[in-house]
Amino acid sequence: MEKKPIKRDKNIQPLSRDHHHTLFLCWKIRKGFSKGVAPNRMKTYSDWFFESHVLPHFKIEEKYLFPVLGEDHDMIKRALAEHRRLERLFRDEKDFVRSLNLIEEELELHVRYEERELFNEIQKQASPEQLEVILEVHKDERFQENTSDEFWK
Secondary structure, three states: OOOOOOOOOOOOHHHHHHHHHHHHHHHHHHHHHHOOOOHHHHHHHHHHHHHHHHHHHHHHHHHHHHHHOOOOOHHHHHHHHHHHHHHHHHHOOOOHHHHHHHHHHHHHHHHHHHHHHHHHHHHHHOOHHHHHHHHHHOOOOOOOOOOOOOOOO
16 A cells, blocks of 8 residues: 655644654664764764754644643653653763664654654644644754764765
């Protein structure tokens, strides 16, 4: 059975583009491990990515997107639990090699869940006004890469 591309509402498209860059982070971590890159180099990059991109993205989702369905909705409970788990993994300083491996796996699964399931449900339930607010608070800004150590190349 052929999968149809997901038609993302224009007001949520910037958040979906964030997800694209986040999936690329997962690829970079995998690439780093496969090339034998020192884990501290990957940790430095992932810390930058977390602070610059993941945390702001989580905050927008939690403040403006998730309330469309409400905090008691099972899909929102799952997304919030995954946000908390991912934040703990990114902040792990003790066993960060293990955490990097888990980030690479769990972050990709989280993004795919939001893109394939959660965002679709939010699009169905959101009013045009709610969708417009989401776009207002998250303009589609050009991704600024950190090129200080491109360990994945």
